[in-house]
Amino acid sequence: MKxxxxxxxxxxxxxxxxxxxxxxxxxxxxxNLPYMKQTILDLPPTSPEKGTSAIxxxxxxxxxxxxxxxxxxxxxxxxTLVVADGAMGHCLRNGVIPDYVVCVDPHPTWIxxxxxxxxxxxxxxDDYFRRQDLDPALNTKERERNDELIRLVNEHGHKMKVIxxxxxxxxxxxxxxxxxxxxxxxxPICDDYDAPDSHTRRLYDLTGMPCMVTGGNGGASAWxxxxxxxxxxxxxxxxMDLGYAPGTPLSKTQYYHELIKFYPEDxxxxxxxxxxxxxxxxxxxxxxxxxxxxxxxxxxxxxxGWTAYNCTEGGTLxxxxxxxxxxxxxxxxxxxSYQLSAxx
Amino acid sequence: MAKLIGNYTVPGQTAxxxxxxxxxxxxxxxxxxxxxxxxxxxxxxxxxxxxxxIAFVMKGKNVLWTGDKAAxxxxxxxxx
Numbered sequence: 001m002k003x004x005x006x007x008x009x010x011x012x013x014x015x016x017x018x019x020x021x022x023x024x025x026x027x028x029x030x031x032n033l034p035y036m037k038q039t040i041l042d043l044p045p046t047s048p049e050k051g052t053s054a055i056x057x058x059x060x061x062x063x064x065x066x067x068x069x070x071x072x073x074x075x076x077x078x079x080t081l082v083v084a085d086g087a088m089g090h091c092l093r094n095g096v097i098p099d100y101v102v103c104v105d106p107h108p109t110w111i112x113x114x115x116x117x118x119x120x121x122x123x124x125x126d127d128y129f130r131r132q133d134l135d136p137a138l139n140t141k142e143r144e145r146n147d148e149l150i151r152l153v154n155e156h157g158h159k160m161k162v163i164x165x166x167x168x169x170x171x172x173x174x175x176x177x178x179x180x181x182x183x184x185x186x187x188p189i190c191d192d193y194d195a196p197d198s199h200t201r202r203l204y205d206l207t208g209m210p211c212m213v214t215g216g217n218g219g220a221s222a223w224x225x226x227x228x229x230x231x232x233x234x235x236x237x238x239x240m241d242l243g244y245a246p247g248t249p250l251s252k253t254q255y256y257h258e259l260i261k262f263y264p265e266d267x268x269x270x271x272x273x274x275x276x277x278x279x280x281x282x283x284x285x286x287x288x289x290x291x292x293x294x295x296x297x298x299x300x301x302x303x304x305g306w307t308a309y310n311c312t313e314g315g316t317l318x319x320x321x322x323x324x325x326x327x328x329x330x331x332x333x334x335x336x337s338y339q340l341s342a343x344x
Numbered sequence: 345m346a347k348l349i350g351n352y353t354v355p356g357q358t359a360x361x362x363x364x365x366x367x368x369x370x371x372x373x374x375x376x377x378x379x380x381x382x383x384x385x386x387x388x389x390x391x392x393x394x395x396x397x398i399a400f401v402m403k404g405k406n407v408l409w410t411g412d413k414a415a416x417x418x419x420x421x422x423x424x
Contacts, residue, residue: 012391020395041410105397165398190399193409200401204411211409216400228407255394262390271390289394296400303402 001274005291013292017216022190022199025106025167029187029207032166032173039209040163040186040229046080046099051341053079053334054232055311057098058219059086060241061248062314068238068327069094075331078338082226084218085114087239088160092152093137097159100230101181102222103172104165104188104214111168115175116150157181163225165214166207187211188221216296223297227306234309236330241315242294243275243286255287275316279324284316298322 055077062068072081073096083091083098085105091098105111113120113129120143129142137145157179164173164183176183189211193200200211212228214221219240226235244253250268253259259271273291276283286294294316301308301321310317311327318324403409 009387009391012388013394013396014399016392016395017397018395018399021398025398107397167398188398189401189403189409191401192403194403199399200409204409208411213402213407214398214400217397220400221398224407258393259390261393262387287394288391289396292394293396300402303405304407305405 001269001272001285003274005273005288009288010292010295013288017292018190018199021106021167024108025165025188025190026199026203026206028106028169029166029203031170032168032185033207035173035177035183036166036185036207036209038182038184040184040212040225041210043161043184043229046230046232050078050080050099051334051338052233053330053337054226054230054235055079055081055330056219056222056226056235056237056240057081057083057087057091058217058222058237058240059084059090060219060239060243060312060315061245062241062312063087063090063239065245066313066327068311068313069096071327072096072331075328075335077331077334079334080226080230080232082163082222082230084222085111086218088114089116089137089149089152092156093148097156100161100163100222100225102163102218102225103168103176104218104221106165106167106169108169108171112172112175113146114149115172115179116146116148116153118150118175118178119171120146153179153181163221163229165221166203166209185209188214190214213300215300216293220293220297220300223308224300227304234307234330234334236309236311236325236327238311238313238327240297240310240312240317241284242290242297243284243316244290245284245314246282248285253287255289259287275318277314277316277318279318280314282314284314286316290316 069091081098082100082102085101085103088098088101109123160181162176162181162183164185166185166187187203187207187209190199192198204211213224215224223235223237226232250256260268263271272285272287274283274285297317298319308322309330310322310324311330313327
């Protein structure tokens with residue numbers, strides 16, 4: 001495996017991301033227009049009982065390896081919980097109802113699975129959810145798990161606010177509306193809005209929705225949203241490994257099917273990047289796309305000046321502006337600080 | 345001009361229209377030459393298939409942009 005990825009390779013992943021998402025996202029935005037009634041700037045403030053802190057949650061493997069939800073429940077965290085769509089099902093199955101669910105990926109058939117797909121039986125067979133570690137509950141008994149998720153989202157949907165990017169597939173929007181989930185819209189900033197042929201400006205001109213930096217994926221967007229829109233501080237993140245735990249088979253990685261088309265089986269590991277985590281003294285590995293996500297997030301943290309509290313307890317996100325912290329320590333400190341402010 | 349990160353030139357878009365708007369043709373050619381040298385065609389083809397969830401750009405410290413109205417972009421309040 002490599003030890004890093006150069007700038008040119010990162011640019012290629014960035015270009016591929018733009019090409020894969022921009023035009024389809026614009027077409028989705030056109031179809032979603034009738035439902036854009038409220039923006040992320042219309043959100044009511046969080047209640048004072050929530051305090052000033054937030055936890056943003058992505059669906060990386062540490063969420064399950066470190067039993068993050070159990071810690072949040074055990075310590076009765078009362079701050080704001082912002083989750084990427086991929087982490088919502090895990091929360092609901094464990095009796096935790098997030099305050100906000102962030103949805104940004106315009107993929108036409110995968111994203112609806114996080115909300116329970118009413119049309120799963122008629123979809124072409126796809127091993128995306130069976131194969132990987134984002135939500136292990138979906139690795140087996142897909143139909144039963146999907147039915148369970150439909151029921152849970154229908155039951156609790158009205159309690160969660162969806163932070164919906166305009167580019168998201170219309171089937172996801174329909175599913176959220178069906179479940180009674182309130183939608184608050186935003187445009188993803190995809191390129192330089194000051195450039196004359198800017199895609200971001202085109203989206204803005206179409207929708208009139210405010211535009212927000214994404215960080216490249218739902219987990220990063222959740223953390224940015226908690227800082228930028230909710231103005232929470234401090235904001236920790238969990239489940240954001242942006243990599244694979246030691247021992248994870250390459251075949252279980254997100255881009256395996258793409259990479260195996262280009263690398264022979266015996267050289268496939270050359271496509272991946274190893275990253276040593278000094279806090280855990282473990283060597284994790286990542287693929288080019290996750291490495292790009294990692295670089296995006298490091299760039300956002302550095303450029304924003306916000307401190308990111310990494311309570312994932314695993315993964316590859318280490319760098320300037322990122323404070324590594326155990327989740328129970330973060331929660332206990334926030335509860336203590338809240339109690340002190342309540343007394344004073 | 346605010347620093348732009350997460351940036352790249354989309355094929356079909358000129359550099360002037362693209363990201364920095366400051367790179368002249370010679371510099372662009374040089375950069376492209378280096379780019380070609382750095383990444384083999386084999387890897388280029390692979391990387392071109394590995395797009396992520398959503399594109400990413402951050403301009404200066406602005407995390408929010410609401411059009412060209414006055415005070416339309418919201419920064420992080422941490423200017424360095």
